Amino acid sequence: MLKIAVCGLGTVGKSFVDHFIKYQDLISKNCGQEIEIAIIADRSIDKKKFNHDSIEFSSDILSVIDSDCNLIIELIGGCEIALQLVKKAIQNKKSVITANKALIAEHGDELFELSKKNKVYLGFEAAVAGAVPIINSLTHNMLNENILSISGIVNGTCNYILDQMSSDNKDFSEALKNAKELGYAEADPTFDIGGFDAAHKISILAMLAYNIKSPYKNMHIEGIESIETMDIDYATELGYKIKHIALAKRTNSQIECRAHPVLIHQTNILSNIDGVMNAVSTRGDRFGTSLLYGHGAGGDATASAVVSNISDYCNFSHKDLDRYSKKDTNDELVNVMNINDICSQYYLRIFANDVPGVMAEVTSTLASHKISIEAVTQHEPLKDDKLIPIVMITNSVSYKSILSSINTIESLDNISGKINLIRVFNDND
Amino acid sequence: MLKIAVCGLGTVGKSFVDHFIKYQDLISKNCGQEIEIAIIADRSIDKKKFNHDSIEFSSDILSVIDSDCNLIIELIGGCEIALQLVKKAIQNKKSVITANKALIAEHGDELFELSKKNKVYLGFEAAVAGAVPIINSLTHNMLNENILSISGIVNGTCNYILDQMSSDNKDFSEALKNAKELGYAEADPTFDIGGFDAAHKISILAMLAYNIKSPYKNMHIEGIESIETMDIDYATELGYKIKHIALAKRTNSQIECRAHPVLIHQTNILSNIDGVMNAVSTRGDRFGTSLLYGHGAGGDATASAVVSNISDYCNFSHKDLDRYSKKDTNDELVNVMNINDICSQYYLRIFANDVPGVMAEVTSTLASHKISIEAVTQHEPLKDDKLIPIVMITNSVSYKSILSSINTIESLDNISGKINLIRVFNDND
Numbered sequence: 001m002l003k004i005a006v007c008g009l010g011t012v013g014k015s016f017v018d019h020f021i022k023y024q025d026l027i028s029k030n031c032g033q034e035i036e037i038a039i040i041a042d043r044s045i046d047k048k049k050f051n052h053d054s055i056e057f058s059s060d061i062l063s064v065i066d067s068d069c070n071l072i073i074e075l076i077g078g079c080e081i082a083l084q085l086v087k088k089a090i091q092n093k094k095s096v097i098t099a100n101k102a103l104i105a106e107h108g109d110e111l112f113e114l115s116k117k118n119k120v121y122l123g124f125e126a127a128v129a130g131a132v133p134i135i136n137s138l139t140h141n142m143l144n145e146n147i148l149s150i151s152g153i154v155n156g157t158c159n160y161i162l163d164q165m166s167s168d169n170k171d172f173s174e175a176l177k178n179a180k181e182l183g184y185a186e187a188d189p190t191f192d193i194g195g196f197d198a199a200h201k202i203s204i205l206a207m208l209a210y211n212i213k214s215p216y217k218n219m220h221i222e223g224i225e226s227i228e229t230m231d232i233d234y235a236t237e238l239g240y241k242i243k244h245i246a247l248a249k250r251t252n253s254q255i256e257c258r259a260h261p262v263l264i265h266q267t268n269i270l271s272n273i274d275g276v277m278n279a280v281s282t283r284g285d286r287f288g289t290s291l292l293y294g295h296g297a298g299g300d301a302t303a304s305a306v307v308s309n310i311s312d313y314c315n316f317s318h319k320d321l322d323r324y325s326k327k328d329t330n331d332e333l334v335n336v337m338n339i340n341d342i343c344s345q346y347y348l349r350i351f352a353n354d355v356p357g358v359m360a361e362v363t364s365t366l367a368s369h370k371i372s373i374e375a376v377t378q379h380e381p382l383k384d385d386k387l388i389p390i391v392m393i394t395n396s397v398s399y400k401s402i403l404s405s406i407n408t409i410e411s412l413d414n415i416s417g418k419i420n421l422i423r424v425f426n427d428n429d
Numbered sequence: 430m431l432k433i434a435v436c437g438l439g440t441v442g443k444s445f446v447d448h449f450i451k452y453q454d455l456i457s458k459n460c461g462q463e464i465e466i467a468i469i470a471d472r473s474i475d476k477k478k479f480n481h482d483s484i485e486f487s488s489d490i491l492s493v494i495d496s497d498c499n500l501i502i503e504l505i506g507g508c509e510i511a512l513q514l515v516k517k518a519i520q521n522k523k524s525v526i527t528a529n530k531a532l533i534a535e536h537g538d539e540l541f542e543l544s545k546k547n548k549v550y551l552g553f554e555a556a557v558a559g560a561v562p563i564i565n566s567l568t569h570n571m572l573n574e575n576i577l578s579i580s581g582i583v584n585g586t587c588n589y590i591l592d593q594m595s596s597d598n599k600d601f602s603e604a605l606k607n608a609k610e611l612g613y614a615e616a617d618p619t620f621d622i623g624g625f626d627a628a629h630k631i632s633i634l635a636m637l638a639y640n641i642k643s644p645y646k647n648m649h650i651e652g653i654e655s656i657e658t659m660d661i662d663y664a665t666e667l668g669y670k671i672k673h674i675a676l677a678k679r680t681n682s683q684i685e686c687r688a689h690p691v692l693i694h695q696t697n698i699l700s701n702i703d704g705v706m707n708a709v710s711t712r713g714d715r716f717g718t719s720l721l722y723g724h725g726a727g728g729d730a731t732a733s734a735v736v737s738n739i740s741d742y743c744n745f746s747h748k749d750l751d752r753y754s755k756k757d758t759n760d761e762l763v764n765v766m767n768i769n770d771i772c773s774q775y776y777l778r779i780f781a782n783d784v785p786g787v788m789a790e791v792t793s794t795l796a797s798h799k800i801s802i803e804a805v806t807q808h809e810p811l812k813d814d815k816l817i818p819i820v821m822i823t824n825s826v827s828y829k830s831i832l833s834s835i836n837t838i839e840s841l842d843n844i845s846g847k848i849n850l851i852r853v854f855n856d857n858d
Contacts, residue, residue, distance in 0.1 A: 019573075019715055027573045125570070131716035133562070133570040140569075141554070141562040141737040144448075144456045269722065272701050286448055287560035287733035290723035293698065295716060304716035308570040315744075 002031070002314070003038035005064035007085060008075035009048050012099055012126075013040075015299030016075060016306050021052070027307065031314035038069050043081075061085055065092050071121075071313060073306060074098040083107055090114045090122070095316070097309040099126035099302050105200035105216045108207060121316040123309030128201045129154050129278040131301035132294040136308070138208045138282070145284040147209040149249040149429045154201040156276035156297045157185045157192035158224050158244035162261075163274045166232045166241060172225070184276050184297075194223035195244065198259040202246030205280070206257050210250050212334045215257040220339035222260035226420060230382070231349055234391045235263050235422075238375055240347075241271040242422065247429055254337045262425040263347050263393075270425070283429075340400040345374065345424035348394065348406070351387040353414040361412055362390065369405035371397050387416050393424060431460070431743070432467035434493035436514060437505035438477050441528055441555075442469075444728030445504060445735050450481070456736065460743035467498050472510075490514055494521050500550075500742060502735060503527040512536055519543045519551070524745070526738040528555035528731050534629035534645045537636060550745040552738030557630045558583050558707040560730035561723040565737070567637045567711070574713040576638040578678040578858045583630040585705035585726045586614045586621035587653050587673035591690075592703045595661045595670060601654070613705050613726075623652035624673065627688040631675030634709070635686050639679050641763045644686040649768035651689035655849060659811070660778055663820045664692050664851075667804055669776075670700040671851065676858055683766045691854040692776050692822075699854070712857075769829040774803065774853035777823065777835070780816040782843040790841055791819065798834035800826050816845050822853060 004020075006013060020027065020037060028035045041058040042048060050057075058064070061081055064072055065088045072089045076082040079102050086096050086103065090111065098104070104111070104127050115122040125135045129152065138147075153159050157179055164175035176193070179185035191197050203216035224244050235242050240263035249256040264271040269291055273279040278296025283289050295301035352358040363373060375393040382389065394402065406419050433449075435442060449456065449466060457464050470487040471477060479486075487493070490510055493501055494517050501518040505511040508531050515525050515532065519540065527533070533540070533556050544551040554564045558581065567576075582588050586608055593604035605622070608614035620626050632645035653673050664671050669692035678685040693700040698720055702708040707725025712718050724730035781787040792802060804822040811818065823831065835848050 015715075023573050023575075030572050131570075131713075131719060133566045133719075133721075136565065136570055137562045140740065141560075141565055141734070143459050143740050144452050144736045145733060146452075269701055272698055284560075284733065286444075286729045286736075288724040288727075288730055290560060290562075290721075292562075292719075292721055294719035298717075300715045301717055304574060304713065305570070307573045307715075311569065311572050 002033055002035040002071060003069040004035065004071045004073060005039040005041060005067055005069035006037055006073045006075065007041045007061050007064060008077065009040055009042040009045065009050060010075065011299040012302045012306070013042070013075040014050070015303035016073065017050070019300070019303045019307055023307070027310060030311050033314065035310065039064055039067055062088065065089055065094070069094065071095045071097065071310070074100060075306070076100070077102070079103055079106055086111060087114065090118050090120055093118055093120055095121035095313055097123040097306055097313065099124070099306055101127040101197065101200040101204060105203040105214055108204065109213045121313045123312055124204070125309050126302045126305035128204050129280055130294065130296040130298065131304045132278050132280060132292045132296060133308070134205065134280045134292050135208065137290070137292060138205065142282065142284060142287070145286055147250070148283040148285060149247065150202070150205050150209055150280060150282050151245055151247045151270065151425070151429050152202065152205070152278065152280035153243055153270060153273045154246050154278050154280065154296060155192055155198040155244055156278060157189060158198065159273065159278070160184045160276045161193065162224060162227065162232070162242055162244065165227070165229050166236070167274070169229060171229050172227065193225060195221045195259045198244060198246040202248050202257060202259055206248035206255060209248065210255060210334070212255060215248070215255055215336045218336035219257040220260065221258070224261050227261055227422070228420070230389065231420060231422065234349060234377065234379070234389070235347065237377060238391070238393065239266050240264060240424070241266060243270065243273070245425060249429060254335055256337050256342055258339060258342070260423060262423045264425040265427065268425065268427055341398055343396045343398050344426070345396050346394045346402050347422040347424055348392045349420040350390045350392070350409065351416045352390055353416065354381065354386060354388045355414055358414045359390065361414065362409055365409050365412070366394065366405055369401055369408070371395065371401060371405055431462055431464040431500060432498040433464065433500045433502060434468040434470060434496055434498035435466055435502045435504065436470045436490050436493060437503065438469055438471040438474065438479060439504065440728040441731045441735070442471070442504040443479070444732035445502065446479070448729070448732045448736055452736070456739060459740050462743065464739065468493055468496055491517065494518055494523070498523065500524045500526065500739070503529060504735070505529070506531070508532055508535055515540060516543065519547050519549055522547050522549055524550035524742055526552040526735055526742065528553070528735055530556040530626065530629040530633060534632040534643055537633065538642045550742045552741055553633070554738050555731045555734035557633050558709055559723065559725040559727065560733045561707050561709060561721045561725060562737070563634065563709045563721050564637065566719070566721060567634065571711065571713060571716070574715055576679070577712040577714060578676065579631070579634050579638055579709060579711050580674055580676045580699065580854070580858050581631065581634070581707065581709035582672055582699060582702045583675050583707050583709065583725060584621055584627040584673055585707060586618060587627065588702065588707070589613045589705045590622065591653060591656065591661070591671055591673065594656070594658050595665070596703070598658060600658050601656065622654060624650045624688045627673060627675040631677050631686060631688055635677035635684060638677065639684060639763070641684060644677070644684055644765040647765035648686040649689065650687070653690050656690055656851070657849070659818065660849060660851065663778060663806065663808070663818070664776065666806060667820070667822065668695050669693060669853070670695060672699065672702070674854060678858060683764055685766050685771055687768060687771070689852060691852045693854040694856065697854065697856055770827055772825045772827050773855070774825050775823045775831050776851040776853055777821045778849040779819045779821070779838065780845045781819055782845065783810065783815060783817045784843055787843045788819065790843065791838055794837050794841070795823065795834055798830055798837070800824065800830060800834055
């Protein structure tokens, strides 16, 4: 009999317990052994209306370490008590399944080593893109491949807000309000809309795909706060949609790892990922392009990924540990590229006074920085404004070049305010 | 040292050998043991310009059974020598990896039992949709789920032809010619364009998702031969694309399993799967909608799936066998539904004489069969023709009802020729 302890009875915890109990017979059969939830631990368990005769309830999370449960399911989130719990569990030879992306992105290096040393299973399919089976694919199907790049729409909140701004013509704050009402955004949405959640997720994928330590602390992160409805409209005119993308790519001993908004051409399948849906596109030198799409968040989808790890655990052999922690390449050789050196095409939205020669000033400034223009559109002044919006798409140049040219352009007399800059997604990423 | 025998050195065989040799060190490392290709057997090996010092070559395929190879990779195709080889290999306690969809769809029931009895591994990720990791997802991630339905674009030839007819306005024969020139269609394309290849693939997915014997022999199969460019144009007007879909769905003790063209609404992500790409959409009661997209055919993508099975084999325990052959449900209770009883909306394209009252005759015939019309468009006569095309989309009715009403309509004096009937894809499938 395998006994499970569930720690954290929030949305995902409740969905997991519900899924597990409903399919307990099937899960036991698929795992070749009887399995039961023996303990549910949650700091405010007393306030939660949840009863089940055969389950022990506890408000002392760390108490599960001393229980006879062999598998701890961590659904608390964050890096405080969750980190303490997971470390102690592994040190006590208990296997762990977690849905906690912050934990793996920020402490995965240590936890992978620890689980390898203690020969226990550490499953985290739910940590990236919920029910999208990207962890399983990377660590099984794509294990013997040269992964050229991974790009994903992995934050449902950002994708929902951008989709609402695009399809319903809402402005950012309206779309955010709507997302909160529907439970797609937290009361404090900073972590999602600031790009940090997507950054955690791509860090985990980069670790697995490139066999490196977590790039999280050295990666470039931008959120979607500066995207305005007009940017979405101008992008549409040029054949693009605006999405928030997380991307990892290896070039020799360098890793690109970044999370930021992009213009994606409407012919790219990633531009069709709407609403709260998630998708991860992976390119390999052999299998070509692969895209996995599904529900990235929500109790049931996340719980489904947690449940999938239970059968992994039951079929686990210590050889599997190498899938996650085969870090015998020399990590020192792998650097996360400085964003300043990464080249990209850029979308620029510039407000200018409607006077003769302003376009010439802008274009000659770009030319003096050796930046050429692939597309340009000039628009009517916005309502109640005398400024004209100029929209440009540049050729591929480094971030430091574009920043330096933007500084110069912003200082021109006939240019008003800050220029909005968004990267253009390269279809080969 | 694990020794592998590769049987069949066609396109996939060559790509596999190339992939394996290039990544041999990585594969060995990921598998935790040294692995090598010891033998390559192909009936016309003498004619194939392939040399490798450490590999033995043989034109006697069945000779690998008596070799010291523990893993046989069957890349011959078809159900003659391949079936003989795979059965003998398993009976001789050798594990098998195959890319052969016909073999698994038509003889999988027997082979699963045989591999279970002999406790050997049988991998077939490459048999369905090439590098799309659908077998791994169904047998791992989605193992403890209630799969509501699976629908896939799993034949690249059909998808390429329909895409060419749609985006390049080619007619069927032109698109087929083009597909042949590009190597996307065989010299005799019947198996692909007739829907049989897609039927094999959905049969395999249905076996895994619903724990049933292969439905292949009892399923409904239609190809794309009767789709004309005008159907694609009329579908576009109504907001649809035409795709060839394979579908499996369980309702109580009944399985729907079928492969045929459909109209898919342009808002459904499956409608965006273009060119030779494959995609499989799965719906579960917990994880919601999942879509896996990638290269479904071609040497490298197929070989990639074969390679992925090598690490599965190395991590294989006999418990894994249950994933494929947990057939202790009473199969007798599961029937493949007769297509006549399956309900669907239909697209009808009818040629009528341009005389008053003809539309009334058609609609009243449908009404007398209790079929209502959801959309109707009447078009100008085609060039050099006096007949007017009438296009209708019906409500959801059984196939036998629609066939019977079509028979009556075709017998009307003012109706000319056969009515073209295409199912409309239900977004809940």
